[in-house]
Amino acid sequence: MSVISKVCLTAFEIANEVLMAIGAGLLGIAVLIKHGYETNQLLRTLSAASISLGSLIYVVHTAAEITQPSPKQIVFISGCDSGLGFSFAIHAAKLGFTVVAGFLSLDSPGAKEIKQCYKNIEQIQLDVTDNHSIFVAVETINQYLNSNPSHGRMINVTSHCSFTCLPGLSVYGATKAGIKNFSDGLRVELAKYGVKVVMFTPGSFVTESNIIAKHADHVHEMHKAFTKEQHAFYEDYFQRYNAHLLGINISKIPQKIKNNTLYNKFEEALLLETPKAAYKVEPFRYTFYHLIFKLTPIPIRDYFVVKFMNMPQYNMTQIW
Incomplete structure (x- = not known):
């Protein structure tokens, strides 16, 4: 193996060890030092561990640095x-x-x-x-x-x-x-x-x-603008859907x-x-449902979306 190949291989191994140690945290650094001691490569692994520890300290310190509020801000x-x-x-x-x-x-x-x-x-x-x-x-x-x-x-x-x-x-x-x-x-x-x-x-x-505080006014305005055809098609579900939303207890006082x-x-x-x-x-139920939405096939996902919303059931009727 040529000198260049050996240098490249060593650099790759060190970089790989550093990344693994950073990803595993302090435990990974400890394992890395132990491995170096057992394989008579302590100097190399200590160097990699030092780089890893320094990187972890920098990341934690930077992420945790908090700006103090001031009236000038x-x-x-x-x-x-x-x-x-x-x-x-x-x-x-x-x-x-x-x-x-x-x-x-x-x-x-x-x-x-x-x-x-x-x-x-x-x-x-x-x-x-x-x-x-x-x-x-x-x-x-x-x-x-x-x-x-x-x-x-x-x-x-x-x-x-x-x-x-x-x-x-x-x-x-x-x-x-x-x-x-x-x-x-x-x-x-x-x-x-x-x-x-x-x-x-x-x-x-x-x-x-206050998102749906004016829902009743909007519903009334929308209903007044219905055509005869829209009344025939939407009326039943429109009324039950909005009655359900109007039942949500909204605070009128901010x-x-x-x-x-x-x-x-x-x-x-x-x-x-x-x-x-x-x-x-x-809340946990949001985490649970959104995970299901991502992982399941579309038909199952849509079923759970309907369950999540818990809206009134649509009754199919013959209108023509």
Whole structure:
């Protein structure tokens, strides 16, 4: 064997040992040193172990390095009228950040409560369908950043529907999947500028948010617009489907969500020097069902999706 071949083989073996030791952690490093002692290659294995240990220390130290909240650091949160936005705005303010909170309406109950109780939360009106509203919000943020320049990060909140779209939520699921892919692309694109992009997927907090608070109004508007043909085809299931949703007990008064895991993950996404690319908060049944959705054939997967949703059963009728 030539000298070059021997060098290449040795380099490959060392690299392989380092990777195995890093993957196995401290136990892997101990096994590596023991193997070197038994095979009279202690010097080489000690070198590999040193590299492995140094890499582990660096990764753990970097991942665990936490930024301390400061009033000079600005956290901008949209959708603060209720639910997650309302909860995260209050939590970030309590941590010590200066919070700029966007509200669809500054007269909403959530906006009024925050204005009354939290002085370090700046309120702005933000309607993402209104260009002027967006322009004013951007100008407000720029004023803060000009006086307090710092490295930023973006945390995009999506939904479990971005991973598995559910019946009755096809449009909603498509928008959330769009946010997921948007985050994946931006994470790579903005990395060269030092901007970190994090995708945050919270658990099910339907009863503590305002997502379907106006469901009854929307149902009434949709029903009024039905054609005669649509009445004949959809009427029975439309009524039973929406009666089921209207039975969900929704809080009309904005309140801070009570879930410690949610806030722990939020703090990691916000404060860790090197945050994960994605954080997910979910009850065990979500974990179980989503695993089944991934692993089973499509017909079985669809069966479990229906069971997961637990919606009223559709009764096939002859309408023609």
